[in-house]
Structure formats: structure tokens, C-alpha cells
């Protein structure tokens with residue numbers, strides 16, 4: 275006999291199955307971890323949708339489920355070849371730039387170099 279399931283229950287079951295199959299965690303366990311993180315990305319601490327939507331992060335080498343990060347942090351900060359030491363070195367670089375150590379603060383124009391100027395959208399006549 276088919277059991278009546280709401281759309282929400284169906285989605286929760288599908289997510290639970292996906293998480294078990296892919297990361298060896300249940301939806302309840304995933305939600306516990308997400309709550310522990312304050313329901314934000316474990317790295318940038320932002321919540322949201324799109325590029326900031328929560329993504330399940332795991333170590334590709336070992337399969338270890340590490341936590342939940344946004345798409346941006348997962349795509350740019352947790353790339354396979356980036357090591358924790360590289361991120362520490364990058365933080366040190368940003369806080370103590372070598373050029374400033376040698377030359378002192380030198381400022382050029384702000385923004386990206388050689389960036390094309392943005393075109394304004396023309397309004398269509400009604």
C-alpha cells in the first residue's frame with residue numbers, strides 16, 4: 275500500500291538517501307553539524323543562497339566529511355591542491371605584504387588593472 279508523503283517529506287527522504295550514499299551521514303547528522311556551525315559557511319561565516327548556498331565538503335582523498343561550506347569557499351579555498359599551510363601563508367601574505375616591508379606603502383589606482391569600463395544599460399523606450 276502506498277503511503278502518503280508530503281512534498282517536503284519526499285525531499286527530506288531524498289536528501290537523506292543522497293547524504294547517506296555520498297557522505298555516509300544522515301540528514302539528521304548533517305543538520306546537527308550545520309546547527310553546530312551556526313547555520314553558516316564554516317569558513318566565511320556567511321549564510322545564503324546561490325554562491326553562498328551550503329555545500330557538503332569532504333576530503334576527496336580520504337572521503338572524510340569535514341563540514342558545510344558555501345559554494346564560493348568550496349570552489350576557491352578548498353581546491354584539492356591547496357593545503358592548510360598555503361592558506362596560512364596566504365593570510366600572512368595579506369597581513370604582511372613583502373612589497374610594503376621593502377618599499378613602504380605605495381598606492382596606485384584602485385580597482386582591477388586594465389578592467390574594461392562597465393557599460394551602462396540603455397533603457398528601452400516604452
Ligand SMILES: [Zn+2]
Nearest residue numbers: 315318344347
Ligand atoms: Zn563560505
